Structure formats: structure tokens, C-alpha cells
Amino acid sequence: MSTHPAAPDGLTVTTLAERPELVGPLWAMPDNWPVFVPHDPVGALLMHRVRDELPEYVLVATDAEGAVVARGFSVPFALRAEGRGQLPDRGWDQVLTWAFADRAAGLAPDTVSAIEITIVPGMQGKGLSGRMLAAMRDNARARGFREVVAPVRPSAKHLEPATPMSAYAYRVRESDGLPADPWLRVHVRAGAVIDKVAPASMTVSGSLEQWRTWTGLAFDTAGPVEVPGALVPVRCEPEGGYAVYVEPNVWMRHAL
Template identity: 65%
Template sequence: MDLHVTTLAERPEYAARLYQMKDLWPEFLMYDPVGWANIGRIVVEFPEYVLVATDGSGPDAPLVARALSVPFQLQAAGRGELPDTGWDQVLLWAFSDLRHGRTPDTVSAIEITVDNSALGQGLSGRMLAEMRANARRLGFSELVAPVRPNAKHLEPEASIHEYAFRTRASDGLPHDPWLRVHVRAGGRVEKVAPASMTVSGSVEQWRRWTGAAFDTDGPVHVERALVPVHCDTRGGYAVYVEPNVWVRHRTD
């Protein structure tokens, strides 16, 4: 692969193709209202924080990966710590800071996505390195990431507080593969964000999103969900609260 990584600010013609890639994100995550309202704004308002990776450098080179991040002011009044509400919160902080003219002091990763056709070639790790380098180029000493541990869905009943810090006996690296990539890149697993993303909907919506029955009260296991979805058949709704894991990277 002839990989070329640039910012969307440098290659704005890729904006229309950014979400045409085939990926593995579960459909239900697309209905997190914070993400729904804000993810598209990153492309428009923070193009220098959007990385595009193409196989080749020509105008028709296929897009094989994207990486989105946002700047925000972690040390603003009332903040100071990475939030328990993780991914959702940094999106809200970033656009609030932009609106109020606050000077950002930190960059947060939002997503790294690799096209299904390019999986298994180490592109996730390469895009993480490029995201760190981009944050450094923009003058930031730190990149934080509300990481979605990519093997947690295999253990939906496991405590995220245990899972996040579980390590391998062989080398002391994280048990989870995506957390392992971050730590190998120099990141430090800092804390759990227990309510990083929240998706709520009617039981009918959840049936459409997942194909699951949603006909009993209590926890429902859904494919690729990190924890069970809580279902209330009498109320006619279900709620998913996804935990993520905060990882902190130095960019220098």
C-alpha cells in the first residue's frame, strides 16, 4: 500500500467521501444524540484536526482510513479532570469552547476508522501515531483518548473497571488489543469513563438497529455492545450506556 496521510484542511475534496468507507461500527452507536449532533461539525469547523489516509496521492486515490480529533480546554473552570462522561463530554466541551472563544490546551481523539478493505495492515496504529504528530504540529503537548476497547464486547458482563486495567502475564501490556496499541505507542491508561456514550430509543428502534427481540425486561446482550442494554418493556424503551477508557499520550 502506498499510504499518504494528510489533513482535511489540506485535502478538502475528501470531505464528501469521509463517511463512505465500509467499517465495523455497530449501527446503534450512530444514534448517540451527542455524536449525531456534533460529529459532522468536526469536518467543517476543525478540518486541521481531521486526518485522511489514502492509498496513493492522486485525486482519485481510495480513502482507506480517517482519524478525527478535537481541541478543548481541559483546565477551564469546573473541569481539570478527564470526564466520566468521556466521548460525549469532550465533544460538548470542544464546541462550547469554540463558541466562547476559549483557548484549547488539549486534543482529544474522537475516532480512528479503517476501511474494511484495509484491515489487518496496522493502519489503526499508524493513524494513532499520525494523530499524535498532528497534535504536536498544532502546538499541543498532550493527546487524550476515550478509547473504546475493541474486545470488551466479548465479555459484556465483565466490569469495565477490572477490564480496563487487566494485563497479560507475558509482557504486562493490556489484555485488550486496542488498549495495547495505545500503550505500545507510549500512552498511559488513566481511568474509566463509565458513561462515555449514551444511546436511548424505543424498543422498536432497538429492534431495527440490532435485530434483537427486546421483549424481556432487564439486560439484553447485543452484538458488539460493550455492556448489556437495559430494556424496559412496560415503558417501551431501552438504554445503552457505554464505558470507555481514558488513555493519555504525550506528543513530545
Template identity: 60%
Template sequence: MGITVTTLAERPELIDDVWNMPDSWPEFMDHDPIAWSFFGVLGAAHRDFAVVATDDESGEIIGHGYSFPFSRALPGREQYPDNGWDQVLMWAASDLRKGVEPDSVSAVEISVHAAHQGKGLSGILLAALRDNAKAKGFTELVAPVRPNGKHLEPRTPMSEYAFRVREDGLPADAWLRVHVRAGGRIVRVAPASQTFPGSLEQWRTWTGLPFDASGPVEVPFALLPVHCDVEHGHAVYVEPNVWVVHDLL
């Protein structure tokens, strides 16, 4: 299968198809308030930082990746933030609004078509985001990474899981391994990278689970248990990610 990777700035006619591409994200991942507030605006403003992979024969979109530029030079931004994905979107949106000159780029999403997973496309899209940032003169691409095997161990602290390595010294987690092989280095855990609040009824709709007892609830594909509070009628999922830095010098 031949693949062509371009930016959305080069192929703006693909934008609707990108949003409608079938993927494997669990339903609850679509309900981060920060994403709803900022992703669309940033995506529209930074189409030249988004990449899309198409099948050469069918023209079908088989994967895409989003990254957003932001400034790490401003006061209070010296460290890669605990609030990871949510924080970098807020920084990028603030910088866009104020006209701040960016000095870094963060990858924020890499998605592969549900019918084309397991073919190495995620690595191709990551390489495209790296190359795109470097071509624009940036010296780093950072990423609050969602390790794809962590959901199998929801009770394991991310601080333990993220730094496991195989005998060859590469990360035990497959997605972290792709990043490290591409030249990334694991820096630290973002313990509160995304927050997903909802009523109990919303969580029942998103997951098909009863949410009828207070306490931690293990939800398929969640990296940690969801905190359920029956008395107060809500549940909250706080997802940890792992900061990976790709030096582009």
C-alpha cells in the same frame, strides 16, 4: 501497499468520501444524540485536526481519524470526565462557540475501511493524530478509548477489563495495547462515555433482536448489556470507555 496520510484541511475534496467509507461500526453506534448534535459542526471547524489515509495506487480512502481541540484549564475540567466521549464533544463545541483557547486535543474516532482491517492502519492513524497535535504545539493528546475486545465480555466490569495486562506488562486488550505502545498511559475508566437511547422498535431495527423482555440484553458488539424496559417502551445503552493520555513533550 503505499499509504499517504494527510489532514482533511489539506484534502477537503475527500470529505464526502470519508463520510461514506465502509467501516465495521455496529448500527447502534450511529445513534448517539451528542454525536448528531456536535460531530458535524466540530468536524467542519477542525478539518486540520482530522487525518485521512489513502492508498497510493488507487487513491481510495482506507482510514481516517478525527480529533478535536478543547480546554482542560476551565473550572470543573480538572479530571478526565466520567462522561468521556460525549463530554469532550460538548466541551469542544462550547469552546468553539465561545472562542476559548484550547490547551488539549482529544482523539474521538479512528476508523479503518472494512476491507483493510488487520493491517496496522489504526496504529498509523493514531500516530498521525499524535504527530498532528504535537506539531500544533499541544503537549497532550487524550482519548476516550473503546477497547475492541470488550464486547466479547459484556458482563465484565470495564474497571476490571481495562487494567488487565499480559505477561509482558502491556494491556491484554489489543486496541489499548496499540495506545500504550504508542506512548499512551491508561488513566481511568469513563463509565458513561456514550449514551444511546431509543424506543424498542428502534433497537429492534438497529440490532435485529426482539427486545421483548425487560432487563439486560446482550447485543453483538456492545461493551455492556443494553437496559430494556418493555413496560415503558424504551431501551438505553450506556457505554463505558477508557481514558488514555498521550504526553507529547
């Protein structure tokens, strides 16, 4: 049975466990992620394991013709395990690590974390991200969980990389008091609250030559480099021959 039955527009959202034949199209789905993001070592190591080992936590949306138009990855983990209790400052990287460490240790999960919701180019701005978020919440609730958390990558933050995330995340619209950022606003409209900023949610390091290849930029001057798609500047260290991107995210909590 589908997680969300077909809507009037023909969109159907199911888990990958229910539609394993969609694993190829889901994995090959085009997206707009910045070119450097797949070089986060934690994601490179563990995202395929979410696909392969936790298909019941992977959502896939198909249109009326059966084409994959969106995907959503989530993971169960033990937030309240000994030594934890708080959402981690290392955000996305840490929660992925915890999820698979917990599986290896046989630790019972108590929380589900969103990991990714991606919409194919051309379908963005049509409310599909909100529908995928709703399906992710419903899927977690159906599996007995009482909370979904999300290390959110604000969708418009890349337009102002110099603004501290601690200021950006809490900016609201005068008209309705909702977050100024569109993706944070979707979460709040779904019932989420901001917990805190995860200052080091994802880390991508590489040689200067790697960063030049990824971005087409010179990377020849010490200090911050603004890179298209990056939420904050990349730190360039020419004397050391490397550059590092440390991405902040915003932890959102959804009570179910």
C-alpha cells in the same frame, strides 16, 4: 504538505484541511461500527461539525490508488478550564460537547482529544490504526499541544459484555505486561497510560421498536440484553417502552 508523507506501501496520511476534496469519500467510507452507535445524539449533532469546522484536526489516509482507507477525528478543547481539570466521566459525549462549547466561548484549547479512528473493512489488522494514531499525535504536536487524550473503545470488549470495564481495562498479558485488549495495547505501545474508566462515555436510548429495528432482537424482557457489538448489555424496560445503552470507555493520556 502531508502530515505523514507517502510510505513505501503508498499510504499517505493528510489532514482534511489539506485535502478538502476528500470530504465526500471520507464521510462515505465503509466501517464496522455497530448499527446503534450513530444514534448517540451528541455524535449525531456534532460529528459533522468536526468535519466542517475543524478539518485541520481530521485525518484521512489514502492508498496508492488514492482510495480513502482510514479516517481519524480529533478535537481541541480546554481541559484545564475552570471547573474541569479531570477527564470527564461522560467521556466521548462530554469532550465533544466541551470542544464546541469552548469554540463558542472563545476559550483557548490546551489539549486534543481523539474522537474516532476508523479503518475500512479489509484493511484492519495491518497496523493502520497505529499509524493513524501516530499521525494524530504528530498533528497535535505540530499545532503546539503537549497532550492527546482518548476515550478509547476497547476493540475486544464486546466479546465479554458482562465483564466490568473497571476489570477489563486493566487486564494485561503475562508475556509482556501490555494490555490484553488489542486497541488499548496500541495506545500503550504509542506511549499512553490509562487514566481511568469513563463509565458513561456514550448513551443511546430508544423505543423498544427502534432497538428491534436496529438489532433484530426481541427486546421484550426486562433487564440486560446482550447486543452484538455492544461493550456492555443494553438495559431493556418493557413497562416504560424503552431501552438504554450506556457505554463505558477507557481514558488514555498521551504526553507529547
